[in-house]
Amino acid sequence: MNKQVKVLVVEDDPNICELVTLYGEKNGYIVNVAQNGMTGLEMFYDTTPDLVVLDIMLPEMDGWEVCKEIRRFQKTPIIILTGKGESYDKLKGFELGTDDYIVKPFDPNELMARIKAVLRRVNPILVENELIELPLLKIDMNQYKVICDTQEIVVAPREMELLYFLASHPNQVYTRQQLLDQIWGLDFDGDPRTVDVHVKRIREKLGDSDRCWRVQTIRGVGYKFEVDNE
Incomplete structure (x- = not known):
């Protein structure tokens, strides 16, 4: 910066x-x-x-x-x-x-x-250069780009923000409400299941190949971006 x-x-x-x-x-x-x-x-x-x-x-x-x-x-x-x-x-x-x-x-x-x-x-x-790089995944908030398996994928702005937020806090669990407050804002009064829809879309776009990272569901709690330890 x-x-x-x-x-x-x-x-x-x-x-x-x-x-x-x-x-x-x-x-x-x-x-x-x-x-x-x-x-x-x-x-x-x-x-x-x-x-x-x-x-x-x-x-x-x-x-x-x-x-x-x-x-x-x-x-x-x-x-x-x-x-x-x-x-x-x-x-x-x-x-x-x-x-x-x-x-x-x-x-x-x-x-x-x-x-x-x-x-x-x-x-x-x-804001600092916001770039997350993992094997086969690059999330660039400055250019609003996601590159997965060397291919750029198209993600909606909310999906981009949600993915970036989870990936920037690896292995940390967030409830749906915490994610709504963080990404959609405190004045959002819609259905908390909105988070589920966006996570589903993110997973579909990233694919389900075997990688060292994934968006993981924590049953009864929420989600985390899981990164395997080296």
């Missing part, structure tokens, strides 16, 4: 600040932290971050007000990270122009994936 991504975390819990900073820096981001809303807004204008992770319940100025102030003049992506998980709060967040909404407690790896997904959507130039 030509430019190191700057992430501003506005959160009053020091343990969460430390956790997000740790994972953010591991992913190559510059992370700045503010522990109240007023300081967060000041740091937003001082540091010009590429993305903001914003709590709602903050001292001095709550997250809603911080979001409103940012949205008055800037389109910088905002991910709400909060303990307020009611549908009303999520709707309010999206109405204010937030880009994603994550409820605590949260998986820091999921937060990092959400950050990358938002950056890819709003400013792809900020």
Whole structure:
């Protein structure tokens, strides 16, 4: 990536600040932290971050007000990270122009994936070269290409995103709901079996030859991208 991504975390819990900073820096981001809303807004204008992770319940100025102030003049992506998980709060967040909404407690790896997904959507130039290469499989998110057994195969955008997400977390199991939240977004209100349909299509397009990788069904749970150990 030509430019190191700057992430501003506005959160009053020091343990969460430390956790997000740790994972953010591991992913190559510059992370700045503010522990109240007023300081967060000041740091937003001082540091010009590429993305903001914003709590709602903050001292001095709550997250809603911080979001409103940012949205008055800037389109910088905002991910709400909060303990307020009611549908009303999520709707309010999206109405204010937030880009994603994550409820605590949260998986820091999921937060990092959400950050990358938002950056890819709003400013792809900020996202690292996203390429997964395995024997007889190449998934290139930058060019939206999948090459299997030396042949390029045609996959729909959701299939591409689902395959890439699973393959970028090898041997990790995800429920249908987790995959819906990650790929389709929190505002998706369709049938969770949508995931099953997309997995079936991916399998049909990749074929069923004996390989060291496969999209595996975990009965009663969900799916994982299984990669054999060398």
